[in-house]
Amino acid sequence: MSTRSVRILLASGAFLAGLVLCFAVVLLVGGRVSTPTVSQVAAIGGPFRLTDQDGRTVTDQDLKGRPFLVFFGFTHCPDICPTTLFEVSEIFRALGPDADKVRALFITVDPERDDTKALKDYLSSFDPHLSGLTGEPDAVAAVAKSYRVYFKKVPLSDGGYTMDHTAIIYLMNKEGRFVAPFSLKRSTDAAIADLRKYL
């Protein structure tokens, strides 16, 4: 096995462990794990106004007409975020021309460090269809809340900090309504077949 596949395996392992952790967090925060009811589904997502990595304002209205993926993270994330961005980039590559009909939003939960420039630098390693969004801490917190995303600053012994955060990818339809969590634990073909249903 090549070093690269070992690295990817390790990264996916960390990603899965992170997902399990995130679901555990959701369980703790939400107090239960169940299939979302219709009212809960309707309550995921909502209006927002943030700024992308090129300094452009992006609102929920700009996304109308195309399905999109949304996930929350931060550029200093050691494993879950880079793995997710890598895998979503693979999906966009596999979509070919249809990639222009889908959007993916990476919304920072660390606006203190993730300004537009930090997002631009970070996203330059990934597929150009990815938008990195940031904003005032209050605006970011409000969007995270509307997606029921948990995040928390965790101090590190070196004086810095990291962020705990929910790692669910949300699939939203053309009307901006939540469809389902978007799983990356399947082949790229299966993932893009799922996305194409909402084009």
Ligand SMILES: [Cu+2]
């Ligand atoms: Cu992360």
